[in-house]
Amino acid sequence: MPQATHHPVTHTLGFPRIGRERAVKWALESHWRGEADTTALHKTACDVRAESRQWHREAGVARPACGDFSFYDGMADLCLLFGQAPGRFGNLPNDLDSLFALARGRSSAQGSLAPLAMTKWFDTNYHYLVPELDADRPFRLDAERLLMEIRESLAGDPASKPVLIGPLTFLWLSGGVSREARLQRAPELAAAYASLLSEIAALGAEWVQLDEPILGLDLPAVWLAAFEPIYHRLKTPGLRLLLASYFSPVDGRLSLLANLPVDGVHVDVAAGDDLEALGDRLPAFKVLSAGVLDGRSVWRADLSALLDRLEPLYERLGERLWLAPSCSLLHLPLDAGEETDLPPALAANLSFARQKLDELTSLARGLAEGRGAIAEALEATITARRRLEALDGRHDAGRREQLARSLADEPTRACPYVERATAQQARLNLPILPTTTIGSFPQTDEIRATRRAHRRGEIDTAAYEQAMRAAIAETIREQERLDLDLLVHGEPERNDMVEYFGQQLDGFAFTRAGWVQSYGSRCVKPPIIWGDVARPRSLTVDWSRYAQSLTDRPVKGMLTGPVTMLSWSFVRDDLSREAVAYQLAAVLREEVADLCAAGIAAIQVDEPAFREGLPLRRVGWDGYLDWAVRAFRFATAVAPDDVQIHTHMCYSEFNDIIDAIAALDADVITIETTRSNMKLLDAFAEFEYPNEIGPGVWDIHSPLVPSVAEIGDRLRLALDKVPVDRLWVNPDCGLKTRGWEEVRAGLRNLVAAARDLRHEH
Numbered sequence: 179m180p181q182a183t184h185h186p187v188t189h190t191l192g193f194p195r196i197g198r199e200r201a202v203k204w205a206l207e208s209h210w211r212g213e214a215d216t217t218a219l220h221k222t223a224c225d226v227r228a229e230s231r232q233w234h235r236e237a238g239v240a241r242p243a244c245g246d247f248s249f250y251d252g253m254a255d256l257c258l259l260f261g262q263a264p265g266r267f268g269n270l271p272n273d274l275d276s277l278f279a280l281a282r283g284r285s286s287a288q289g290s291l292a293p294l295a296m297t298k299w300f301d302t303n304y305h306y307l308v309p310e311l312d313a314d315r316p317f318r319l320d321a322e323r324l325l326m327e328i329r330e331s332l333a334g335d336p337a338s339k340p341v342l343i344g345p346l347t348f349l350w351l352s353g354g355v356s357r358e359a360r361l362q363r364a365p366e367l368a369a370a371y372a373s374l375l376s377e378i379a380a381l382g383a384e385w386v387q388l389d390e391p392i393l394g395l396d397l398p399a400v401w402l403a404a405f406e407p408i409y410h411r412l413k414t415p416g417l418r419l420l421l422a423s424y425f426s427p428v429d430g431r432l433s434l435l436a437n438l439p440v441d442g443v444h445v446d447v448a449a450g451d452d453l454e455a456l457g458d459r460l461p462a463f464k465v466l467s468a469g470v471l472d473g474r475s476v477w478r479a480d481l482s483a484l485l486d487r488l489e490p491l492y493e494r495l496g497e498r499l500w501l502a503p504s505c506s507l508l509h510l511p512l513d514a515g516e517e518t519d520l521p522p523a524l525a526a527n528l529s530f531a532r533q534k535l536d537e538l539t540s541l542a543r544g545l546a547e548g549r550g551a552i553a554e555a556l557e558a559t560i561t562a563r564r565r566l567e568a569l570d571g572r573h574d575a576g577r578r579e580q581l582a583r584s585l586a587d588e589p590t591r592a593c594p595y596v597e598r599a600t601a602q603q604a605r606l607n608l609p610i611l612p613t614t615t616i617g618s619f620p621q622t623d624e625i626r627a628t629r630r631a632h633r634r635g636e637i638d639t640a641a642y643e644q645a646m647r648a649a650i651a652e653t654i655r656e657q658e659r660l661d662l663d664l665l666v667h668g669e670p671e672r673n674d675m676v677e678y679f680g681q682q683l684d685g686f687a688f689t690r691a692g693w694v695q696s697y698g699s700r701c702v703k704p705p706i707i708w709g710d711v712a713r714p715r716s717l718t719v720d721w722s723r724y725a726q727s728l729t730d731r732p733v734k735g736m737l738t739g740p741v742t743m744l745s746w747s748f749v750r751d752d753l754s755r756e757a758v759a760y761q762l763a764a765v766l767r768e769e770v771a772d773l774c775a776a777g778i779a780a781i782q783v784d785e786p787a788f789r790e791g792l793p794l795r796r797v798g799w800d801g802y803l804d805w806a807v808r809a810f811r812f813a814t815a816v817a818p819d820d821v822q823i824h825t826h827m828c829y830s831e832f833n834d835i836i837d838a839i840a841a842l843d844a845d846v847i848t849i850e851t852t853r854s855n856m857k858l859l860d861a862f863a864e865f866e867y868p869n870e871i872g873p874g875v876w877d878i879h880s881p882l883v884p885s886v887a888e889i890g891d892r893l894r895l896a897l898d899k900v901p902v903d904r905l906w907v908n909p910d911c912g913l914k915t916r917g918w919e920e921v922r923a924g925l926r927n928l929v930a931a932a933r934d935l936r937h938e939h
């Protein structure tokens with residue numbers, strides 16, 4: 179047996195922290211309810227960390243990440259670590275109560291203190307809390323909470339590698355003051371980081387990883403220029419620094435990266451980073467960490483292809499080559515071993531966080547000892563993949579050909595909007611300033627309980643459908659009483675806007691335990707798209723037809739768009755996202771056609787994730803928008819001219835994508851505008867957006883019901899920007915999280931405000 183002396187160092191950048199069976203979620207929530215003290219919370223966290231160390235050890239990973247645990251969010255932890263809680267909270271010590279105050283707000287004698295805002299972490303579905311910096315609040319290090327965790331990890335495994343979000347990424351992602359003002363504070367913050375690094379060195383850590391994923395963004399030159407001087411200040415005797423970039427290629431910045439005063443750099447090969455070019459430039463004493471296993475993919479890697487790529491590098495770099503997943507494994511579910519309900523041929527191809535560890539060490543062995551040493555793993559990968567390819571439903575050649583043929587022509591409605599509008603008006607006969615809602619009505623306890631009982635087989639399908647029909651009938655009656663113009667069925671049968679569709683489609687699988695942290699204690703369980711998407715039978719037609727049968731007013735059909743289904747799922751790795759989006763669009767197109775044939779006169783295709791899908795760097799935007807728009811148009815263009823197509827997008831900016839929004843050519847778009855005080859409409863006004871718009875006039879995230887006057891004011895603002903014959907009146911988003919009382923009151927006011935305004939026009 180050859181001696182395995184020079185195995186490349188394997189390491190992780192971070193690991194899921196919610197624990198098996200979402201242990202940390204349950205612990206947090208019982209703590210917040212006042213049922214468990216912080217000791218219990220710490221115990222759970224300790225167990226979760228010990229288990230992930232154990233898994234790293236069993237797999238043989240040399241340097242597990244540590245210090246990446248959080249009871250809520252790492253950016254919020256850093257706020258407290260550096261004494262940056264916003265002034266309204268007074269002096270917050272770095273403890274759990276403070277963390278929960280930042281995350282969830284706090285009530286005080288002066289009223290309630292708003293929590294930090296939350297926003298998406300790069301292009302993931304994880305949300306971080308946005309620190310609010312100010313121009314001169316000093317950075318004061320209060321590191322004991324973090325140091326304790328690192329001490330614990332080093333005791334468990336002395337090779338553990340503490341991980342910190344880097345100072346420039348921290349500043350870039352913060353708010354409170356302008357970008358310029360934040361950058362000005364970088365030297366001062368670097369000094370605080372330097373003290374922290376000395377303390378970490380004193381605990382015996384050999385390496386610290388500093389994450390600077392902003393290196394993959396479009397960064398102003400002054401920010402790029404700040405890296406070198408700032409990292410000079412972070413040099414710490416006895417400690418080596420690994421600088422990590424991920425999520426988006428560092429294109430054009432390889433020299434900057436190679437020459438930073440650090441001991442190693444990590445790049446994201448899965449995102450397209452050029453490992454070989456970086457290897458060429460890297461000074462001979464530095465480590466190159468190859469993020470080769472896609473840390474965002476649930477699929478097993480092609481180990482043999484990765485070895486092809488890594489072998490020449492390993493030959494050149496030897497032990498300077500490290501191996502890792504591309505990014506923290508936080509964005510993956512924990513353990514595919516739990517997925518005992520999936521078809522074995524599918525389950526065998528899944529690699530969640532735990533499986534990534536084994537793949538990682540297999541790669542390292544394959545490099546150091548030759549492929550023969552991992553023959554079994556290589557063979558297993560090939561066999562598993564072959565079984566997946568052979569799985570019924572993976573590849574439907576006939577369907578693919580047909581799809582390619584239909585996509586050959588640009589999907590376009592038969593007539594331009596202006597003509598369609600006339601046909602639609604003739605059919606729908608709506609007043610000016612028509613009122614509508616975004617789709618969902620209150621999901622009462624009763625509705626949820628009925629869905630749950632049906633899922634568990636406690637009531638049969640007939641009883642379930644009976645209950646849902648009753649809920650729909652009630653929702654229709656309420657809307658008639660409220661005198662809304664374009665009605666909806668209310669979506670009582672839907673748990674989640676992607677899951678509901680995925681569960682009825684071929685090509686989707688749902689995991690038992692595939693939870694991924696979204697924020698705090700909240701987790702999502704994204705479906706997995708593994709096969710060609712097909713629609714065995716219509717998805718929504720029966721419900722829509724039933725709803726329409728109850729009223730003379732038009733009822734909108736309600737679908738989730740192709741891009742949103744794609745963005746909120748894990749997607750197969752053998753087709754482009756574009757190709758899968760078209761498959762999703764194709765089944766929606768069939769559904770739209772069926773709804774039209776069933777006499778539905780308006781259909782809404784929700785795309786709240788349309789903007790989220792944008793690549794992190796501008797260069798990729800046109801390519802994405804091109805196929806995202808085409809997928810939407812393909813789904814909707816089958817509708818005859820007299821069927822009104824709506825779309826809906828939640829809180830997002832439209833300025834820089836307004837041409838793409840117009841290119842969707844939806845007859846009506848409803849958007850969320852209340853919180854911006856109708857500012858988000860400006861982009862539409864400046865562009866002279868040609869179709870109809872429903873800017874939301876009721877912030878449904880708040881329990882406050884707007885008055886007729888408030889709604890009227892918002893509509894008047896909107897009328898400065900949108901011609902009266904193209905303006906709709908509606909809430910910001912669906913009403914499913916609100917109670918019936920508020921919904922009735924809010925809609926009553928909304929209808930009254932629309933009626934008042936009609937008299938003025």
Ligand code: GLN
Nearest residue numbers: 616617618784786912913
């Ligand atoms: N139709 C959906 C609803 O009303 C839209 C949800 C969303 O925009 N996220 O709930």
Ligand code: ZN
Nearest residue numbers: 827828911912
């Ligand atoms: Zn919405």
